[in-house]
Amino acid sequence: MLSAPSTEVVKATLPVIGAAIGDITPIFYRRMFDAHPELERDLFNRGNQAVGDQPRALAGAVATYATLLVDENAPAPVELLSRIAHKHASLGITEAQYEIVHQYLFEAIVQVLGDAVTPEVASAWDEVYWLMARDLIAIERGLYAAAGITPEHVWQSVVLKTRRQDSPDTVSFVFGAADGTPLPAGRPGQYVSVAVTLPDGARQIRQYSLTGSHSAGEWAISVKAAPARIAEDGAEIPEGEVSNFLHRSVFEGDVLSVSPPFGDLVLDDSDAPLLLISAGIGTTPIIGMLHHLSHTSTGREVTVLHADRSPWHHPLRSQLKSLVGALPTATLHRWYEDLGTRAPREDLAAGLVDLDAVEVPTDAQVYLCGPIPFMESVRDALVARGVAETNIRYEVFGPDKWLASA
Structure with missing residues (x-):
């Protein structure tokens, strides 16, 4: 828990830090990589760095975590930290690397904000950083232990x-x-x-x-x-x-x-109806879930929705159809931007995903994977149909830019 004095300072400075965090994170990464080029070469995703996705994701994570800390009515940032910790564990992140990040992140904050970073401000945000780091380290320790490994042996x-x-x-x-x-x-x-x-x-x-x-x-x-x-x-x-x-x-x-398997987007084991929605290569975790369901003889109602450019481009198309066909309680709906010579039918349509064409149980557990604009559109449509946001889980391939834009 953030101390009372730091809470007041963070509340007062959050608008300024939040507005500047997008300028701070690129400087932080550049400073860190200049001092530790092996991190950019051998650990961080160079592509995401080049287009700015990773700095934006870090900015979103830090700002969101700080906001949750100072809002007494906000939920604990468990989901935010769990997602990051699983990614860290899959990379073999060590506790010592948090010290490196701390050094260059705070140097970047001082460079951008200058005299606005008083000792009180520095102390308060230092506390925020180490609360987040220690929470992540604790989760990561548990993940490594559960996998029977250490970070050095991932x-x-x-x-x-x-x-x-x-x-x-x-x-x-x-x-x-x-x-x-x-x-x-x-x-x-x-x-x-x-x-x-x-x-x-x-x-x-x-x-x-x-x-x-x-x-x-x-x-x-x-x-x-x-x-x-x-x-x-x-x-x-x-x-x-x-x-x-x-x-x-x-x-x-x-x-x-x-690495061993990690990731916090995991199929729940309740009896609630399932709604599995994907686009493009986002079908892969859905395929993994369907394999599990087919081997457990589930009686759950399962509705699978997939969108793609065309049947020709649809990855694992035949496997998806086979897995859904093997589940007596499952149905499949597909949308293609280009149907080619195929005629539309009840479960196959041209265009984008249309939830109005599908029965959506309001108590469904929803799993989403695909491009972020696709997932945002589908999530908004589901909420409008009465599905609770807490029932909607998602997977992002790469930095969580959805969080950064939240």
Whole structure:
């Protein structure tokens, strides 16, 4: 709990810090990477740094955490911290690295705000930082312990057993342990981190949802090759370094470093109706959940909605249809921007997801994954239909820019 004196200072300065945090975080990262280039090269996502996604996500997390601390009517920031802690654990973040972040973050705050950072202001925000850091460290300790590892031993060598092209830009991989022992099972909806060494020597890490495995003790993931593109503001976004490396350079028999499963978007075990909604490669955690449901002989009502550019581009399309078809209480609805020569029908339509065409139980547990604008639109429509926001969970591939814009 934040001390009373610090609470008053943070309340008074939150508008100023909040307004400046978007200027503070890029300076913080640049200072830290200049002093510790190995962090940018071997730990942080260089692509997200280049386009500013990671600084915006950090800014959103810090501002949201501080706001929750000083609002006596706000809920505890458990969901915020859980999401970050799972990501940290999948990267092998250590307690000592919080000291490094603290040093350069506060140097950046002083650089941007100057004389406004009085000793009282510095002390109050220092308390905010260490409360957040210690809460995260405590959660991460529990995650490492549950996985039976330490941060220094997150990475396990796995061998690529099978590789399959699932759509023009999506490849599925199935890994087994290099020593032949069964890999630890993940929970439905979780992901693993994959670390690769790129041609320039950098070690880059990305997270990929588990889509189920062909046999016990294996991990299956599906990877969409992220193309170079132009952002809405005209900025050039380079192609995904790791996704394209996996597509072009990783084949059967190759050995990779992969973390155990982590992630807090996990299928609940209640009897409530399920609404599983995805777009594009966001189908992957949904596929993992459907695998689990098919193996547990669930009697839950399950409604699956998916949106994509076309059937041709839809990753894991046949697997999705097969899994839903194997569940007696499940229904599938799909929307494609381009249906091609297919005729629309009750469960297949042209255009974007239309919730008015679907029965939505107000007590449904909802799991969302896809581009952030898609998820925001769907969430707003669900809330308008009477679904409680607390029943709607989501997964973001990459920095949580949804949080940053909240």
